[in-house]
Amino acid sequence: MLTSSRRTRGEMIFDIGNTIFMIFICFVTIYPIWYVLVNAFNEGTDAMRGGIYWWPRMFSLESFKAVFQSEGIMQAMWITVAKTIIGTFIHVLFTAMVAYALSRRDLIGGKLYIWIGTITLFFSGGLIPTFLLMKDLQLLDNFMVYIIPAMFSFFDLIIFMTFFREIPDGLEEAARIDGANDWSIFLRVVLPVSMPVVATIGLFHGVYQWNDYFTGMIYMNDTSLQPIQTYLYRVVAESSSNQMLAAVPGGITRSVTSQSIKLATMVVTTMPIVFVYPFLQKYFVKGMMIGSIKG
Template sequence: MLSLNRRTMREAIFDHFNNVLMLVICFVTLYPIWYVVVNSLNDGNDAMRGGIYWWPRMFSLDSYHAVFQNDGIMLAMGVTIAKTLVGTVIHVLFTAMVAYAFSRKELIGRKVYMMLGTVTLFFSGGLIPTYLLIRDLNLLDSFWVYIIPAMFSFFDLIIFLAFFREIPEGLEEAAKLDGANDFKIFYQIIIPVSMPVIATIALFHGVYQWNDYFTGMIYINKSELQPIQTYLYRVVAQSSSNQMMNAAAGNVSKSVSSQTIKLATMVITTLPIVLAYPFLQKYFVKGFMIGSIKG
């Protein structure tokens, strides 16, 4: 009985320790986000004094007004939205098609393709060969440089493959008896029953497309084709926020600073992904469980 009480006390102490540890981790993770939001909602000149940690001292939306009144930022936001939507749809469909072919036992050379694909998970050609390839494909300063190189991912193929292998073969056999070909089976049977894994891959690639700044920085020189993340990177790196303040209309520039405009831009670029994640979370969790349980 005494041993049982000691075990129970140890478990209670361990549980309390875990709870405190998780609260500390959550605070350390979430507070920087809260700090950015709070300072972006404060008057710019007042924010320069510092000391704002929990709540705006002088609430102001002028920094957000300055961001939305800047044509460069809005154009970059449009490029980001377009490449995220187009790139995600094409990536999901193309990777799913390749994964469906890999899931067929009758595919000739499947083991060789799997071996070659696995190598690409650990090794790449490097930046210079990739740049030369993009140049030779005439993708420099082109919107399609965001789409074509990212059409396929072998890592995502593995996730698709694990799901497709769990689909009962009877579904395809019944469809073939009804005269359906492989394309009809894929689009009318495989795709509808694969929504959990499709949502998972869409979330993976959508977040990648939205956050990608490197592609625009390396392969794009035209300002009208730069995504918002590349624009924000150059604002932070080159401290060019004064250009945005000059573009603001009226008296907006009198109550903003380069720091608050940077923070407001960060909030605007992060908000869409944060809002989209809760709607895809159930598919995201289910997609991660693919292949983990048999029977």
């Protein structure tokens, strides 16, 4: 009884300590986001006084109105949405096609292709050779620079391939008996039963496309083709934010400051991913478990 009592008491202490620790981690993770939200929804001039930590002192939507009225910001937002949707769709489809082929054990040279692909996980050509390659391919100041280089990822291929190898062979055999070819099997049999891993890779690459600022910074001189993250990066990196204020119709107003527009832009660029993630979370967890533990 004494041992059981001590074990129970120890478990209670562990649970309490673990709960306190997890609450602390959640607070450290969530509060910076909450701080940005609170200050973004506060009146700009008043926010410059500081002291806003938990709730807006003077609630205002003027900064968000300025963001959505700015042609430069909205153009960058449309570029980001377009490259995220198109890039994610093409990446998932193309990577899944290659992974399905490599998952076939009767593929000639399959092990060699996998060995070559594994090398790319550890070595790359570097930034300058990649830039010269993009230049020779005429992808500088071209929207396709967001799509073509990101069409394939060997890391994502491994997850896809592991999942495909867990699909029962009987499904493909039944489809072949019905007269289906490889394309029909892939599109009508394999992909429909692979939604968990498709959602997982789609979420991975969608977040990458949405948050990617580096590609636009290196390969884009045309500001009309820059994504919102690159736009925001350049404004924050500059010593003055007059560029952003100048893009606001009517210029500087009493309730809008460069800092308030920065915060509002951060909220606008972050919230779409935050809202989409809960809907894909169940597929994300299932896809990661199948692609890692079973492999």
